[in-house]
Amino acid sequence: MAGPTDFALNRFHELPSTLSNLEMYRASRDFLTDRGYEQITAYNFRKAGDPVGRAYEEGVTRWCDNMDTVGLGYAAISFFGDSLLPEGRSWSYMNHLDLRRYKQDVNEGRPPVAKGFRHTDQDWRLAMLFRNLFGRQVERAAYREAFDTDVRDEFATVWDALAERGLAEVTPDRIKLVGDGPFYTPMIRALLAEHRYRALRERETAGNGKSLVG
Known part of the structure; x- marks a missing residue:
């Protein structure tokens, strides 16, 4: 419902408030955990001990594997790269936001990609951090081993x-989202990436010949 969707652009007033969403999140989380389900990501739960269950991929915390993800559909995101590649060899692509252009490219046999982004080491590190944070915790030793920083x-x-x-x-071993923390995962990601967002905005503004002041 975010981005240039009909809800976001024209019908945002029809959506629940953040407070209402938080109340529903708490109620559903407590309902599930009280009945033996365990929370494995910000939004996913599973029945503990299920003999046919398997790990939910987005909740698996690995730092050094490749992370190829193909996004299929209108406005989808694809991500390619791994930690063994040199800087600039990790990419993400965003499909068309214009549904007409998306359908036209598909019908004519072209990848329906609107934009591509080449990642720096910092971008890769943030992407891996976001992925692990979705599983509600970050192992400090694993992060330090992968990126040589705490x-x-x-x-x-x-x-x-967040702790306050x-x-x-x-803790010395990990950083874990607790309480309502998982609900705020998108906000937390934005806070972690703020310096990078600011640098990209300033670079884009400078490239357009506009003043960075104001």
Whole structure:
């Protein structure tokens, strides 16, 4: 419902408020956990001990595997790359937001891609952090081994603010989202990436010949 969708552009007033969404999240989370389900990601639960169950891929925390993901459909995102590639060899692609152009490319046998982005090392690190955070926790030792830096030190102000509000627990071993923390995963991702977002905005503005002041 985010982005340039009909709901976001024209019918946002019909959607529940953030507070209402939070209340529904708490009710559904408590309902499931009280009945023996375990929370494995921000939004996914499973019955513990299910003999035919399997790990939910988005909740698997790995740092050094490749992360090829193909997005199929209108406005979908594809991601290609792994930690063994040199900088600039990791990419993401966004399909057309214009449904007419999307259908035209598909019908004419072309990839319906609107934009492509080549990632820096920082982009790759953030992408891996976001993936692990979706599973509600980040293992500090694994992050340090993969990127030669401590995730606690790298984003200290964010983790401290979340811990003060009871949304995260920071220990020597891991950083874990607790309480309502998983509900706010999209906001937390935005906070972690704010410096990178700002740098990209400033670069784009500079490239357009506009002043960065104001």
